[in-house]
Amino acid sequence: FDEAAGEGVGRLLRYVGGTNDRGVGMGMTAPVSITTFPRDDGSLARRFVIGLRIPSCYQDNPPVPTDSSLRIEDRPGMTVYALQFGGYAKELDFRTQAARLCSALGDSAPYQRGLCLCCGYDPPMKPYGRRNEVWLLQEEP
Numbered sequence: 001f002d003e004a005a006g007e008g009v010g011r012l013l014r015y016v017g018g019t020n021d022r023g024v025g026m027g028m029t030a031p032v033s034i035t036t037f038p039r040d041d042g043s044l045a046r047r048f049v050i051g052l053r054i055p056s057c058y059q060d061n062p063p064v065p066t067d068s069s070l071r072i073e074d075r076p077g078m079t080v081y082a083l084q085f086g087g088y089a090k091e092l093d094f095r096t097q098a099a100r101l102c103s104a105l106g107d108s109a110p111y112q113r114g115l116c117l118c119c120g121y122d123p124p125m126k127p128y129g130r131r132n133e134v135w136l137l138q139e140e141p
Contacts, residue, residue: 001044001091005034005118008050011067016052020063029053031119031133034094038116042095051075080135081111089132094118098134110139 009032018025035049051073054062062072083101087093098116105111117135 001034001036001048001094004046004048005050008034008048011070012050012052015063015065015067015070016054019066021066022063024063026055026058026063028123029055030121032121033135034118036094036116036118037114038095038098042099044091044095079138080117081105081109081138082133082135084131084133086130086132088124088130089118089120093132094134097132098136101134101136105136111136112139 012032013028016026016028029052032050032052035051037045037047039045054072065071081101083097083104085093085097089097094116098118115137117137119133119135121131121133122129
C-alpha cells in the first residue's frame with residue numbers, strides 16, 4: 001500500500017504539474033484519495049485506485065495525461081461516513097481508523113463494505129497538524 005500510494009501520487013503530481021498533452025500546470029488539489037478494497041479479515045487487496053480532484057477550471061475539458069497508466073474518471077456525487085485523524089498516515093493507520101469507523105457505525109449502517117477511501121490533505125513537507133480521513137460510501141437508498 002505505502003509504496004503503491006507513493007508511486008501513484010507521484011504520477012498524479014507530475015500530471016497536475018504539467019506532464020499532460022497541453023503542458024499545463026494545474027496546481028494541486030486535496031484530498032488525494034486512495035480507494036482500497038478491504039478483505040473480510042481487515043487486510044487490503046493489492047489493488048488501489050489513486051485519485052484527486054481536477055481543478056474546477058479544467059473539469060469541462062481536462063488535459064489528457066501523457067502517462068498511459070493515468071485516466072480521467074468522472075465520479076458521481078457521493079455521501080460518505082468519515083473519520084478524521086492526524087499524523088503521517090501509512091497503511092496500518094488507515095486500516096486501524098477504518099476499523100474504528102466501522103465499529104462506530106455498527107452492523108446496520110448502510111455503507112458499502114467492499115471499499116474504503118483513504119484520504120490525505122497535506123503535502124509531505126508539512127510536519128504538524130496533518131489531516132487524514134477514512135471514508136466509507138453510504139449505500140444509495
